[in-house]
Amino acid sequence: MALAHVGHEVQFVDLDTAKIEMLRSGRSPIHEPGVEDLLKINAHRLGFFEKIGEFVAEADIILIAVGTPPKANGKAETRFIEEAVIEVAKQLKDGAVYTLVVKSTVPIGTNRRVAELIGRTLRNQNTNAEVFVASNPEFLREGSALKDAFFPDRIIVGAEDPAAVDALQRLYRPFLEQTFDVPASIPRPEGFMLPPLITTDPTSAEVIKYAANAFLALKISFINEIAGLCEKVGADVVEVSRGIGLDPRIGPGFLNAGLGWGGSCFPKDTLALLAMGSEFGYEMPIVEASRVVNFKQRACIIKKLQHELKALRGRTVGVLGLAFKPGTDDVREAPALDVIRRLLDLGAHVRVHDPIALDNAHKALGDDPEIEYFNDPYKMAEGADAIVLATEWPMYKDLSLGRFSEIMRGRVFIDGRNVIDPGEAKAAGLQYVGVGR
Ligand code: UGA
Numbered sequence: 001m002a003l004a005h006v007g008h009e010v011q012f013v014d015l016d017t018a019k020i021e022m023l024r025s026g027r028s029p030i031h032e033p034g035v036e037d038l039l040k041i042n043a044h045r046l047g048f049f050e051k052i053g054e055f056v057a058e059a060d061i062i063l064i065a066v067g068t069p070p071k072a073n074g075k076a077e078t079r080f081i082e083e084a085v086i087e088v089a090k091q092l093k094d095g096a097v098y099t100l101v102v103k104s105t106v107p108i109g110t111n112r113r114v115a116e117l118i119g120r121t122l123r124n125q126n127t128n129a130e131v132f133v134a135s136n137p138e139f140l141r142e143g144s145a146l147k148d149a150f151f152p153d154r155i156i157v158g159a160e161d162p163a164a165v166d167a168l169q170r171l172y173r174p175f176l177e178q179t180f181d182v183p184a185s186i187p188r189p190e191g192f193m194l195p196p197l198i199t200t201d202p203t204s205a206e207v208i209k210y211a212a213n214a215f216l217a218l219k220i221s222f223i224n225e226i227a228g229l230c231e232k233v234g235a236d237v238v239e240v241s242r243g244i245g246l247d248p249r250i251g252p253g254f255l256n257a258g259l260g261w262g263g264s265c266f267p268k269d270t271l272a273l274l275a276m277g278s279e280f281g282y283e284m285p286i287v288e289a290s291r292v293v294n295f296k297q298r299a300c301i302i303k304k305l306q307h308e309l310k311a312l313r314g315r316t317v318g319v320l321g322l323a324f325k326p327g328t329d330d331v332r333e334a335p336a337l338d339v340i341r342r343l344l345d346l347g348a349h350v351r352v353h354d355p356i357a358l359d360n361a362h363k364a365l366g367d368d369p370e371i372e373y374f375n376d377p378y379k380m381a382e383g384a385d386a387i388v389l390a391t392e393w394p395m396y397k398d399l400s401l402g403r404f405s406e407i408m409r410g411r412v413f414i415d416g417r418n419v420i421d422p423g424e425a426k427a428a429g430l431q432y433v434g435v436g437r
Contacts, residue, residue, distance in 0.1 A: 001035055002149035004042040005183060006174035011047040011055050020048045031329040031356050034146040034185040041183070052084070056091040061167055064088075064114075065103040065138075070268045074275040076107050085114055089121035092129040099167035101136045105209050105269060108276055111135045111158065111202035132164035135202040137209035142263065143327025146186050150175065155197045158205025165199050172197060210273045214287050217266040219254040221293035227257035227436025228300075237436030238418050257436045258417040259335040259390055260297035262324035267291075267333045297435070298338045301416055302346070304433050305386055308412045313347030316409065318384035320377060321391025321417075323357035331360045335416075336390035344370055353380040355393055378403060386412035392419045401428035 004010040014020055019029040026043070028035035039046065047055070056062060064084050068076040081104060092098060100118060102111050115133040122129060135158035140148040152175060157168045174180045176197055182188050200208070227237040237257045245252030261267070270291050277284045302312075309315050324334035331337055334357075343350050351372045354361060358373050365371055374380035377396070381387055381404050389396055397419055405411060405428050413420070413430040418437060425432035 001038045001042070001046075002146060002175075003171070004045040005038055005150075006180040007045070008171065009045050009047075011049060011059070013049045013052050015050065017050050020050050023048045031143075031327075032145050033143070033327070034183060037185045038146065038183060052087040052091060054091055056088055057093045057096065059098065061099045061101060061171055062088055063101045063103050063136075068104050068106055068268075068272075070271055074271040076105065076268070076272040076275075078106060078110055078113075081106065081110065081114065082117060085117050086121055089118055089127070090125070092122065092127055092131065094128040097130045097132075097163070099132045099134060099164050101134050101164075101168065103136055103138050105137065105213075105265070105272075106135075106206060107272060108203055108206045108210075111206065115160075132159065132161045132167065133202070134159040134164040134168055135205035136168060137205055139209075139212065142330055143325065146183075147189070150180070150182070150186055151189055151192050152195045154195050156200065156205050156208050157197060158200050158202035158208075160202065169197060210269055210276075213265055213269040214273050214290070216254050217261055217270050217294070218286060218290040220256070220261050221290035223255045223257045224260055224297050224436070225293050230436040235437075238434075240436075256418065258297070258392075259301060259339070259435070260294040262333040262335045262338075263330065264332045266294075298335050298342070300435070301339050301388060301390075301414060302342050304414050305343075305388070305412070308414075308431060308433065309385055309410070311347075312343060314349075315385045316349045316351060316383055317343050318380050318387040318408075319350060319352045320354075320380075320387060320389045320396055321393055322352055322354035322361040323391050323393075326391055326393045329357040329360050331357050331364050334361075334364075334391075337361065337364055339388060339390060339416075340365065340371065344368065351380045351384060353377045354391065355395060378407060382407045383409050385410035386414060388414045388416055389420065390416045392417035396420075401425050401430055405429035 012023065022029045026036060026039045064081055066080040066084055068078060071077050102114055111133055118131050137156055155172050157165055159165050176195060178194060223237065223241055226240060230237040230240060241255040241257065244250050245255050270287050273287050274284055305312060305317065319336055319340060322331055322334060322336045324330055324332060340350050349370050351374060352361065353374045362373055377399060401424060411429060411431045413425055413432050415432065415434045418434045422432045422434060422437065
């Protein structure tokens with residue numbers, strides 16, 4: 001979408017017909033700020049297709065951004081990439097030059113495999129096209145994907161051939177030089193600096209992507225480990241986080257203690273990294289520990305509830321927020337869903353609210369008479385013995401805590417993201433319990 005906005009002709013292909021139909025009618029299949037505006041503004045430069053067709057032959061650059069979901073053994077599934085490469089190869093024409101770009105997060109060596117596969121397929125079908133392969137990992141976050149695309153902190157290109165680097169430099173020039181019309185819905189962040197384009201070999205580019213996600217995941221797990229210590233010694237992790245984050249070597253981002261990370265990236269990518277290490281008999285105890293700490297955070301919430309309510313069987317627990325983080329309707333690996341499943345296992349009745357992820361959560365959790373879904377957080381809280389705030393949607397910061405305390409049966413408020421002021425919660429009559437404070 002961002003590529004079309006800066007002036008490129010972009011043809012999308014996805015095998016999911018429903019997604020393509022939505023995009024064609026100007027609607028975004030996921031909740032992502034700004035997408036629908038850009039679909040409208042750039043409609044004349046966008047095309048949407050259910051399968052790879054002849055139009056690929058006319059492309060200069062072909063981006064592969066298919067999913068690489070985890071397999072049962074933790075390794076990332078690359079089958080969809082290989083299938084896409086073979087389908088692309090069928091369309092390429094004699095005498096033409098293409099740059100084939102792997103944007104998906106892929107196991108180390110995949111770019112080499114793609115280069116080999118495209119070369120072999122072209123030879124087998126006697127096509128005389130030249131294809132340069134490049135690894136170009138993306139660092140977009142769900143919920144701010146367009147902002148991250150327009151205003152990246154760096155662009156990484158891993159390629160063996162300078163022709164591939166040239167092609168990507170041309171593709172990204174408007175972002176590198178910030179020469180495009182900034183969309184009204186996605187303003188340029190204050191103090192934004194022009195991003196560098198870093199060129200490297202494909203293998204290093206592949207490692208950069210995994211290392212970046214593993215480091216961010218680790219940073220969150222680190223502060224969660226410190227949060228546990230804060231609870232023991234009577235410190236406040238929110239203060240500790242502020243105090244250490246001001247050191248520029250540490251930085252303030254990704255230091256919010258709480259229920260930990262979920263989503264489609266950190267859980268999958270840390271697992272894939274461990275699986276890659278184990279192929280070499282190489283242990284990665286730090287990455288492993290980040291996962292152990294992360295998944296312990298979900299169990300901690302249950303322990304806090306048990307501490308306050310004792311047995312959870314027959315209790316009613318309200319859960320505020322189901323998406324894996326605010327700003328998205330994605331519930332993949334959402335900590336909230338894990339907490340809900342544990343509560344159900346322990347015999348609790350669960351009432352849930354989310355401003356936009358209710359439908360996706362319902363699909364993921366299935367029909368269960370012990371789960372009730374609410375569009376109104378106050379209706380959800382009626383008669384609850386305890387509330388767990390699992391996702392820090394901005395609207396939750398403005399909730400009337402006094403009203404909660406009136407309509408609930410109990411008074412327990414577990415702030416799984418440390419976003420409510422403990423003093424205010426206590427003044428409203430709630431039994432406030434944070435994480436690490
Ligand atoms: C992550 C990376 O941040 C992106 O750079 C990367 O491109 C993307 O994965 C990917 O590989 O595709 P994303 O999964 O969308 O992006 O979400 P994040 O904003 O990184 O949040 C991940 C999880 O960490 C969320 O569950 C969030 O609640 C949690 N988190 C984040 C914390 O628990 N504490 C924090 O301080 C920050």
